[in-house]
Amino acid sequence: MVVRPITWGDRDLVVRLLGSAWGTTRMAAHGVLFDAAELPGFLAIADGEPAGVLTYRAGDGAWEITTLNSVRPGLGAATALLDAVGEAATAAGARRLWLITTNDNVHALRFYQRRGFDLVALHHDAVTRSRQTLKPSIPLEADGIPIRHELELELPLR
Numbered sequence: 001m002v003v004r005p006i007t008w009g010d011r012d013l014v015v016r017l018l019g020s021a022w023g024t025t026r027m028a029a030h031g032v033l034f035d036a037a038e039l040p041g042f043l044a045i046a047d048g049e050p051a052g053v054l055t056y057r058a059g060d061g062a063w064e065i066t067t068l069n070s071v072r073p074g075l076g077a078a079t080a081l082l083d084a085v086g087e088a089a090t091a092a093g094a095r096r097l098w099l100i101t102t103n104d105n106v107h108a109l110r111f112y113q114r115r116g117f118d119l120v121a122l123h124h125d126a127v128t129r130s131r132q133t134l135k136p137s138i139p140l141e142a143d144g145i146p147i148r149h150e151l152e153l154e155l156p157l158r
Contacts, residue, residue: 001051001075003084006041014041017053021069028130028138029066029100029150030123036067042084044077052077056085062154063089065099082115090157098154102127104145112153121152 006014015037018025025037041055052070056063065085070078082097089097099117101108113119128148131138141147 001044001046001077001080003042003044003077003080005088006043006053006055010043011037013043013050014053014055017050017069017071018055018067020071022067024137026135027066028127028135030126031130031134033130033134034066039066041067042081042088044075044080046072046075046077051075052081054078054081054085056089058089058092058094061093061095063092063094063097065097068099078111079115086155086157094157096154096156098152100150100152102147103149103151104142104147105151109151109153112155115155117153117155119151120154123150123152124148126150 015025018036025035027034027036036055039055039057041053043050044052051072053067054065055067056065063085068078068081086097125148127138127150139147
């Protein structure tokens with residue numbers, strides 16, 4: 001597997017991958033609406049085919065992972081993408097990686113915690129507010145779990 005930074009020539013592919021996973025490239029998190037396809041990131045390629053995509057926002061001392069999608073589960077693409085963004089953030093002097101997921105996403109919670117991320121904040125009813133003010137298309141529930149809260153996880157970098 002090869003993991004490499006996203007280039008401008010990859011934008012159509014990124015739009016397609018994010019659109020397939022999320023139905024859109026427009027994301028709402030912590031009260032902000034943004035287009036994830038316009039952000040920097042990494043692509044994982046296995047056997048010449050896309051295996052995953054990760055987008056992020058670089059901040060002062062902290063990099064936010066905005067999307068992480070495995071296109072071909074079981075190949076380790078998501079872990080390889082996390083490793084790549086962690087290395088890039090460390091090289092840039094960042095002290096932590098962080099991300100937002102929602103209270104219903106137990107798969108993501110398990111995945112990130114197994115890779116050293118810690119739950120550091122619950123933003124009560126943040127998704128409910130985003131649905132009302134930014135993005136009405138956010139589903140009300142998934143797998144019978146009401147989607148209401150944002151959960152913040154972080155990984156300290158050394």
